[in-house]
Amino acid sequence: MNFMENELTVRQRKIIHIDMDAFYASIEQRDNPHYRGKPIAVGGSPEGRGGVVATASYEARKFGVRSAMPSKRAQQLCPDIIFVRPRFDVYKEVSVKIREIFYRYTDLIEPLSLDEAFLDVTVDKQNIGSAIEIATLIKQAIKDELQLTASAGVSVNKFIAKIASDMQKPDGLTFIGPSRIHTFMETLAVEKFFGVGKVTAEKMKKMGLHTGTDLKKLTENELVKHFGKAGRFFYKIVRGQDDRDVQPHRETKSVGAEDTFAYDLIEIDEMNTELDKLAVVISNRLQRHQLKGRTITVKIKFSDFKQITRSQSVVNAIDNLDTIASIARQLLAAADLENKKVRLLGISLSNFGEIVIRDKPDEIQDQLRLF
Incomplete structure (x- = not known):
């Protein structure tokens, strides 16, 4: 190994996570002056008749409106909210333009969705050398060229960069360098850890685990005992360890x-109601990312934590709500649920066709991935 190869091997990685601010809502406010400064929700329906919110403007978020919230609830929290029909073709076009800005600095780009991505700028095209400066230039280009704002997180790995990008929204830039990582992770609330949902966070708090410092007191085996495979991830990440590469073609x-x-379900009607809610979320995500799948899987976890799945494949790829909900209900009905208490339900769609976004003509094609 020559000197240059050795230098690249030991060089500290420079990772940027770019996350657009209220992406869909911001585009609608940019393109329609009537929406500016007003609480709007992209997705859902007027008077909360159905559907869920895809994105809420910051004016709506002040009232507690959030993504994936039923529109009926959004209407209750913010009576003056304006529901806007999504224009995914426009969002995709803007996403491509954002990606073109990224390519000015690096080809190592891992898109997480239309509105966020990881960039590895350890070695950048313009030899700038500073990830902070590159993030600043990207944010400014997005503002100048697209009249939108983005928030950025800069660190030495993906996990820390992603958390950092959310710390000063909107239009923020947060750098967490190597010397700050251990202190940062120790003071981080457990619910801020990626992979820690509401239920896991509640379980941790009941165990007296409120921050990274608390998690750090447990051995890897203890974490695995309480949280399964995720325990190994928690053990590493609380110590700032994340070796995942930025992967452009996942x-x-x-x-x-x-x-x-919150309580175990016994009645099939209750279960069907919950499946319908999940089907709405799945359908919206598929249409947002322009994906269609051929295999639907229903996941059922019982009160004793035993788990089963039931799947069905269809000839033609689907993304529409009615079909997803109908098949999910059929799969649930086919499972033996007599005298069973259900604590979790899930729906997933897989077996996608090849969905490709062409970002740079005749040069690079990246496939969408959900994070």
Whole structure:
């Protein structure tokens, strides 16, 4: 190994996570002056008749409106909210333009969705050398050329960069360098850890685990005992260890959603109602990312934590709500649920065709991946 190869081997990675601010809503406010400064929700329906919110403007978020919230609830929280029909063709076009800005600095880009991506700028095309400066230039280009704002997180790995990008929204830039990582992770609330949902966070808090410092007190075996395979991830990440590479060409394998209930479900009607809610989320995600799948899988976890799945494949790829909900209900009905208590239900769609976005003509094609 020569000197240059050795230098690249030991060089600290420079990772940027770019996350657009209220992406869909911001585009609608940019393109329609009537929406500016007003609480809007992309997705859902007027008077909360159905559907869920895909993105809420910051004016709506002040009232507690959030993504994936039923529009009826959004209407209750913010009576003056304006529901806007999504224009995914426009969002995709803007996403491509954002990606073109990224390519000015690096080809190592891992898209997570239309509105966020990881960039590895350890070695950048313009020899700038500073990830902070590159993030600043990207944010400014997005603002100048597209009249939108983005937030950026800069660090030495993907996990820290992703958390950092959310710390000063909107239009923020947060750098967490090597010397700050251990202190940062120790003071981070457990619910801020990627992979820690509401149920896991509640379980951790009942165990007296409120911050990274608390998690750090447990051995890897203890974490695995309490949280399964995720325990190994928690053990590493609380110590700032994340060796995952930025992967430009990862393909979407499945799109899913699941929910753990506050109480065990016994009645099939209750279960069907919950499946319908999940089907809405799945359908919206598929259409947002322009994906269609041929295999639907329903996941059922019982009160004793035993788990089963039931799947069905169809000839023609689907993304529409009615079909997803109908097949999910059929799969649930086919499962033996007599005298069973259900604590979790999930739906996922897989077996996608090849969905490709062409970002740079005759040069690079990246496939969408959900994070």
